Amino acid sequence: xxxxPECIPCLINQGLNAVRKLKLPKEKxxxxxxxxxxxxxRFEEFDKSPAYYAYFIQQIVKEIAGTEDPFKEMKKLANQIxxxxxxxxxxxxxxxxxxxxxxxxxxxxxxxxxxxxxGLFDVEREVKExxxxxxxxxxxxxxxxxxxxxxxxxxxxxNAGEIAFDKLLVKTLKDMGKEVVYAVxxxxxxxxxxxxxxxxxxxxxxxxxxxxxxxxxxxxxxxxSEEFRKYFYEADIVISKGQANFETLSDxxxxxxxxxxxxxxxxxxxxxGIVKGLIFKYKN
Amino acid sequence: xxxxPECIPCLINQGLNAVRKLKLPKEKxxxxxxxxxxxxxRFEEFDKSPAYYAYFIQQIVKEIAGTEDPFKEMKKLANQIxxxxxxxxxxxxxxxxxxxxxxxxxxxxxxxxxxxxxGLFDVEREVKExxxxxxxxxxxxxxxxxxxxxxxxxxxxxNAGEIAFDKLLVKTLKDMGKEVVYAVxxxxxxxxxxxxxxxxxxxxxxxxxxxxxxxxxxxxxxxxSEEFRKYFYEADIVISKGQANFETLSDxxxxxxxxxxxxxxxxxxxxxGIVKGLIFKYKN
Numbered sequence: 001x002x003x004x005p006e007c008i009p010c011l012i013n014q015g016l017n018a019v020r021k022l023k024l025p026k027e028k029x030x031x032x033x034x035x036x037x038x039x040x041x042r043f044e045e046f047d048k049s050p051a052y053y054a055y056f057i058q059q060i061v062k063e064i065a066g067t068e069d070p071f072k073e074m075k076k077l078a079n080q081i082x083x084x085x086x087x088x089x090x091x092x093x094x095x096x097x098x099x100x101x102x103x104x105x106x107x108x109x110x111x112x113x114x115x116x117x118x119g120l121f122d123v124e125r126e127v128k129e130x131x132x133x134x135x136x137x138x139x140x141x142x143x144x145x146x147x148x149x150x151x152x153x154x155x156x157x158x159n160a161g162e163i164a165f166d167k168l169l170v171k172t173l174k175d176m177g178k179e180v181v182y183a184v185x186x187x188x189x190x191x192x193x194x195x196x197x198x199x200x201x202x203x204x205x206x207x208x209x210x211x212x213x214x215x216x217x218x219x220x221x222x223x224x225s226e227e228f229r230k231y232f233y234e235a236d237i238v239i240s241k242g243q244a245n246f247e248t249l250s251d252x253x254x255x256x257x258x259x260x261x262x263x264x265x266x267x268x269x270x271x272x273g274i275v276k277g278l279i280f281k282y283k284n
Numbered sequence: 285x286x287x288x289p290e291c292i293p294c295l296i297n298q299g300l301n302a303v304r305k306l307k308l309p310k311e312k313x314x315x316x317x318x319x320x321x322x323x324x325x326r327f328e329e330f331d332k333s334p335a336y337y338a339y340f341i342q343q344i345v346k347e348i349a350g351t352e353d354p355f356k357e358m359k360k361l362a363n364q365i366x367x368x369x370x371x372x373x374x375x376x377x378x379x380x381x382x383x384x385x386x387x388x389x390x391x392x393x394x395x396x397x398x399x400x401x402x403g404l405f406d407v408e409r410e411v412k413e414x415x416x417x418x419x420x421x422x423x424x425x426x427x428x429x430x431x432x433x434x435x436x437x438x439x440x441x442x443n444a445g446e447i448a449f450d451k452l453l454v455k456t457l458k459d460m461g462k463e464v465v466y467a468v469x470x471x472x473x474x475x476x477x478x479x480x481x482x483x484x485x486x487x488x489x490x491x492x493x494x495x496x497x498x499x500x501x502x503x504x505x506x507x508x509s510e511e512f513r514k515y516f517y518e519a520d521i522v523i524s525k526g527q528a529n530f531e532t533l534s535d536x537x538x539x540x541x542x543x544x545x546x547x548x549x550x551x552x553x554x555x556x557g558i559v560k561g562l563i564f565k566y567k568n
Contacts, residue, residue, distance in 0.1 A: 005313035006300055008321065009293035016290055029289035030330065035291065041325035046314065 002251045003046040004266040011053050012036045022070050035060045049247040051218035067172040071242040078115035078161030079200045081089035103169040110165030111242050112246030112261035137276030140222035152179045158242030164201040180207040187215035193257045255284040285534045288550040291334040296320045302345045306354050317335045319344045324327035331375040355471035362399035362445025365486045387453040393528050394449030396545035420561030434520035436463045442526030447477040448485040464491040472497035502532030527551050538566040
């Protein structure tokens with residue numbers, strides 16, 4: 001998808017939010033805002049995905065934070081909190097009559113939560129509230145139909161923390177006899193899950209985990225490794241998680257199931273969902 | 285007050301919101317965003333008030349809308365809705381044991397409502413909800429003390445619609461024997477009240493109304509008429525309404541009572557209030 005005009009101020013806000021989340025000195029906020037302005041003001045057209053511009057804003061964040069992995073500690077914390085919660089949630093999973101639908105919902109809910117920002121208590125309450133909601137867009141029948149003949153399922157992961165919640169989806173698909181491959185980022189970008197996170201939450205013990213060889217926001221196929229592209233094009237089913245992967249793969253040359261929570265108007269519009277709505281959308 | 289870094293994306297959003305409110309063609313949004321980016325990217329420091337930058341963003345809005353008064357129709361509608369509501373509210377005012385406190389609150393509530401955007405029903409509900417709230421910052425004792433010896437009170441108005449709600453404050457002060465002067469903008473800017481609005485809501489029949497000779501966002505004293513500055517410096521009490529007037533007058537060289545609802549974090553921080561909180565703050 002192409003960036004909307006309202007993505008422009010939001011991109012600047014993303015940089016400012018990073019400064020706050022990382023607890024960098026206050027004066028860094030103005031530096032981020034000014035450099036984001038200068039970067040964005042060079043474009044005559046905004047015909048790339050929001051994630052395209054977001055990548056360069058995050059490069060500014062990395063430079064100002066003075067580290068290649070500014071969200072490292074937050075990712076560790078997010079994994080710990082999500083794993084802790086998963087113990088409880090596994091009981092609900094066991095009770096669920098439709099385990100596939102439950103694990104899809106839990107995976108979408110995981111996409112919405114910023115595990116490392118609030119305390120465990122608030123996260124638990126938020127997850128419980130979100131699990132009560134129905135999907136706003138739910139292409140479940142198509143999914144089950146496609147799943148019948150599928151052998152290999154590729155899940156393109158999104159954030160640390162969230163990756164722990166995806167484990168039940170992987171387990172469910174494996175219990176159905178599918179081969180599951182889970183893809184993470186090749187290098188740190190934002191709080192996106194990397195191989196380190198996959199190991200921390202033991203996703204590596206559950207299924208084959210590959211990295212995409214890229215440090216971009218979302219999935220820029222042209223920047224990904226040959227191995228990732230092979231799985232992307234040859235998997236029978238691709239499940240893509242989160243907004244940035246939707247932004248960068250919504251026009252990709254294969255069919256995809258997008259699993260996410262819409263966090264803003266442009267994504268709600270593009271997915272025909274609503275803001276804060278759980279989305280499981282098929283594009284062919 | 286000086287702009288906060290988070291004012292920068294907000295300023296771009298203000299331009300985009302104007303396009304939507306004015307129902308201009310969608311493609312104008314990108315134009316506004318791009319021109320705002322280019323304008324803002326020229327600054328090395330952001331040491332002026334947010335309203336300073338907002339003025340230039342609104343100049344871009346005027347140019348793109350192709351009119352000097354793009355909010356003209358919205359202002360008329362806001363006045364009509366506010367006047368309609370005032371009929372009901374006058375009964376509550378009659379019942380109020382402390383008419384001064386009630387009229388201050390109604391005036392603050394009027395500052396929060398975008399009368400022309402929602403329907404009458406929604407506005408009525410919103411006003412009722414807001415009237416139940418207490419002031420978060422309420423320098424009422426100082427105000428009553430200062431009022432004892434005061435002869436002339438200047439009220440610096442803010443928006444169309446809101447100006448109708450201010451009539452009860454003017455009436456109350458007049459009933460206390462004060463001379464009240466109400467100031468509006470010299471020329472159209474945003475949905476700020478001008479002499480036309482003062483006439484539409486019959487403020488002109490209630491007290492002396494002056495215009496400040498300026499078309500700036502907020503009150504830039506150096507851009508205001510001699511007449512306005514005379515009242516500003518010679519009035520015994522100045523009540524300044526809304527965020528933009530707070531932004532531009534918070535460092536002014538006289539004491540002021542600021543009456544507003546904080547609509548964002550920077551203003552909540554500067555007024556020591558909270559977002560959506562009713563504020564009546566004295567600065568000496």
